[in-house]
Amino acid sequence: MEVMRVQDLAKESIHELPAQFVRPAHERPENSQAIEGVKMPLISMSQPHDVLVDEISKACCEWGLFLITDHGISPSLIQELQEVGQEFFKLPNEEKERYANDPSTGKFEGYGTKMTKNLDAKVEWIDYFFHLTYPTAKVNYDIWPKKPSSYRKVTDEYNSEILRVINKLLELLSEGLGLDGKVLKSSLGGEDIEMEMKINMYPPCPQPELALGVEPHTDMSALTALLPNDVPGLQIFKDGKWFAVNYLPDALLVHVGDQIEVLSNGKYKSVLHRSLVNRERTRMSWAMFSAPPHEKMIGPLPELVDDKNPAKYSTKTFAEFRHRKFNKLPQ
Numbered sequence: 001m002e003v004m005r006v007q008d009l010a011k012e013s014i015h016e017l018p019a020q021f022v023r024p025a026h027e028r029p030e031n032s033q034a035i036e037g038v039k040m041p042l043i044s045m046s047q048p049h050d051v052l053v054d055e056i057s058k059a060c061c062e063w064g065l066f067l068i069t070d071h072g073i074s075p076s077l078i079q080e081l082q083e084v085g086q087e088f089f090k091l092p093n094e095e096k097e098r099y100a101n102d103p104s105t106g107k108f109e110g111y112g113t114k115m116t117k118n119l120d121a122k123v124e125w126i127d128y129f130f131h132l133t134y135p136t137a138k139v140n141y142d143i144w145p146k147k148p149s150s151y152r153k154v155t156d157e158y159n160s161e162i163l164r165v166i167n168k169l170l171e172l173l174s175e176g177l178g179l180d181g182k183v184l185k186s187s188l189g190g191e192d193i194e195m196e197m198k199i200n201m202y203p204p205c206p207q208p209e210l211a212l213g214v215e216p217h218t219d220m221s222a223l224t225a226l227l228p229n230d231v232p233g234l235q236i237f238k239d240g241k242w243f244a245v246n247y248l249p250d251a252l253l254v255h256v257g258d259q260i261e262v263l264s265n266g267k268y269k270s271v272l273h274r275s276l277v278n279r280e281r282t283r284m285s286w287a288m289f290s291a292p293p294h295e296k297m298i299g300p301l302p303e304l305v306d307d308k309n310p311a312k313y314s315t316k317t318f319a320e321f322r323h324r325k326f327n328k329l330p331q
């Protein structure tokens with residue numbers, strides 16, 4: 001299947017945004033402007049354990065998103081990760097197309113551009129690369145970029161680091177629910193928890209006020225750890241308003257995803273977010289999604305449900321949750 005890549009469109013130096021990218025009026029950034037200058041919760045991971053439990057659970061109840069520093073991931077690894085991703089997108093088209101995915105046939109991993117069969121539907125101004133990074137037994141290294149040659153080593157190392165951070169956050173979040181630190185991790189499949197990398201690449205856009213890089217959505221994940229470059233664009237929806245998320249070099253942005261909202265029976269909020277694009281500069285972000293294996297049953301933790309606190313969500317496999325979400329069916 002021949003797909004027009006957004007990166008190629010951007011190279012043609014068009015002045016008018018092609019119609020398939022023009023959002024309906026109410027979705028356009030020009031008609032739904034975000035509040036700027038509000039700082040998201042910022043949490044240093046080097047604080048005492050009890051302080052961390054309080055701060056992180058508060059951020060997850062109120063915002064569903066927070067920034068962490070002192071996470072132990074070295075700035076040089078972060079820089080290498082960003083470099084190998086940038087280098088992949090600089091490769092000639094025929095090289096990149098070898099990795100093309102095809103979501104219509106269930107082939108989600110690889111190089112992609114969000115396209116639609118529905119003529120009325122609008123598409124996002126984005127190209128991406130998506131693949132599983134963990135557990136190793138399920139990883140298909142054949143579909144990872146072979147160029148640059150350090151891609152695999154750097155991405156494997158980053159995966160290990162993120163997994164360490166996610167494990168710590170799950171422990172803190174469990175305690176924030178008044179439970180043993182191990183509960184959330186084991187509810188997500190324990191060592192079978194899955195990690196996926198999505199490199200988002202948003203080329204310069206001729207009319208960014210009419211377009212979206214990523215439409216408003218909540219992540220299906222348990223937690224997402226996001227590393228953006230310095231081009232602004234991420235916004236979250238809270239109390240009926242959009243807020244621009246501030247950027248802090250080398251900080252990790254953590255989103256609460258749908259699976260943690262469900263397990264916590266709604267105490268922790270899966271945050272609605274979107275990303276905007278830029279007229280002059282390429283925005284990139286590296287999202288690492290942690291998620292249960294497909295067959296895992298996910299529902300409100302029994303410890304949190306009683307007569308006074310009925311379950312707010314149904315219990316189902318993660319595969320069923322994904323199927324319903326992809327097909328925009330009620331959960």
Ligand SMILES: O=C(O)CCC(=O)C(=O)O
Nearest residue numbers: 198200214234275285287
């Ligand atoms: O690029 C961003 O800041 C957000 C991307 C995102 O929300 C996603 O990949 O799920």
Ligand SMILES: [Fe+2]
Nearest residue numbers: 217218219273
């Ligand atoms: Fe997202």
